Amino acid sequence: MVKVVKFGGSSLASAEQFKKVGNIIRADEDRKYVVPSSTWKRFPEDTKVTDMLYKCYAEAEAGKNIEKSLKAIEERYNEIIKGLGLKLSLKEQFETIKKNFEALAEKIMQLQEVNILMVLSWLTILDMSS
Numbered sequence: 001m002v003k004v005v006k007f008g009g010s011s012l013a014s015a016e017q018f019k020k021v022g023n024i025i026r027a028d029e030d031r032k033y034v035v036p037s038s039t040w041k042r043f044p045e046d047t048k049v050t051d052m053l054y055k056c057y058a059e060a061e062a063g064k065n066i067e068k069s070l071k072a073i074e075e076r077y078n079e080i081i082k083g084l085g086l087k088l089s090l091k092e093q094f095e096t097i098k099k100n101f102e103a104l105a106e107k108i109m110q111l112q113e114v115n116i117l118m119v120l121s122w123l124t125i126l127d128m129s130s
Helices: 015-026 049-061 067-083 091-125
Strands: 003-009 031-039
Touching: 003 015, 015 031, 015 067, 031 049, 031 067, 049 067, 049 091, 067 091
Parallel strands: 003 031
Antiparallel strands: none
């Protein structure tokens, strides 16, 4: 029987937790497919990575600099990578994320401008005096 397992949240919050997940997966040879979700809080006062991504996107959408927020997310993953003793870099992936956030935020701003133009166009066509 082939099994699909899903891990996320606190089970992927740190290198130690990743190691536990690895042990769980390897403990049953039927576990062939793994579905990961976002990492979560490492301790109660911590911020979930998903919330960090939402914040980063909101900053990009508002035209703010996202460097600091995106760096915090990257550091979270680098901490896990280092804790696992991996020789892995996600720098290129984070550059892509940054470009995508900025491009999407720009498109949203353009869409907002188009919507405003549409409303203004309709206002000039309609007789608003009645």
